Amino acid sequence: MAILKSNLCPKCGGLLDIDLDKQIYICSFCGVSFDYEYFREDNVKEVASKAILRGEYGSAKDAYDFMLTKDPHDFESLRGLFLCRNHWPDMRQMQIESDVQVSPDDPVLLNAVDKCLPEHKPYFEKVREALKELRHYRDLKYEAKKIGEKKEEAEKALHDIQEEHYTITHLFTEFCNGVKEAGFKAIEAVIGLTVILPLYLIGYAIWQKDWDILIEIGVIAAVIIGVYFFIKLIAGKCLSASMVPHQKEVSELTEQYEAKNAEAKQADTRYKELVQEFMDMDPVPSK
DSSP states (O other): OOEEEEEEOTTTOOEEEEETTTTEEEETTTOOEEEGGGSOHHHHHHHHHHHHHTTOHHHHHHHHHHHHHHOTTOHHHHHHHHHHHHTOSSGGGGGSGGGOOOOTTOHHHHHHHHHSOTTTHHHHHHHHHHHHHHHHHHHHHHHHHHHHHHHHHHHHHHHHHHHHHHHHHTHHHHHHHHHHHHTOHHHHHHHHHHHHHHHHHHHHHHHHTOHHHHHHHHHHHHHHHHHHHHHHHHHHHHHHHHHHHHHHHHHHHHHHHHHHHHHHHHHHHHHHHHHHHHHHTOSSOOO
16 A cells, blocks of 8 residues: 555544545545545645745645646646755755855755746756856855965965065164164164264364365264165165066955856856746746
8 A cells, every 4th residue: 555644634633544445535644535636636735835934845845746746747846845855945945146056956956947837847957047147156266365375474474574574674783673672782772873963073073174184084974874875775786676566466365366256156146036036937826
């Protein structure tokens, strides 16, 4: 005896057992039986539809399976099994992308494409097309995320180089601070003398009216200033040269990241358009 649980007893609300051999329904709770014809096709679909809305997907699946024994090409039953598999109340759930975890190669969906009538095939094929586009969108977002991570690493490397070369462009200041922190007070004193001594010599030269000393001091000062700016120029050149490959990498990754996100946005838009398209062509719109 082939038994298939489906439908609800109209007297007590219990689950009915369907005896396909005798073509009768038997309530396992109150014992009442119903003739096979008591449950017409429309009634069984209504019971299944209400079960889905209540979240009773197991009962709804049994009812749709039963309907497909009568008509293997029934559109509502084929779609109903797809809803039951995904625990969706209706196909509008596909508008909520985060709730869609089904593959375009889902066996229930492939079976619907294969078993449905020719006039219903475009509907299920459009559902598959939308799911493929959604998968494409998610792949693009994942790729964009990976590129974004590489971009952050490249930006950090560039920042580290800038920090490293900052000390070179400010050589004298950093050197003095380093010397002071290391405790080389003697060298700090010498550096101080290089400032005090020229001032003393200038004062002495003016007092003695010895212009040769002033010229010598001027030459020494010019040499020191020249050396300073020369070192600063060389440091700047080194900085620029070392930054070039990293700047190029950051620029390329930024371009790739923006392009991938733009492509993902297009895929997302296309997915939403496909969802709307198959909903518009729905031969039996979800209630």
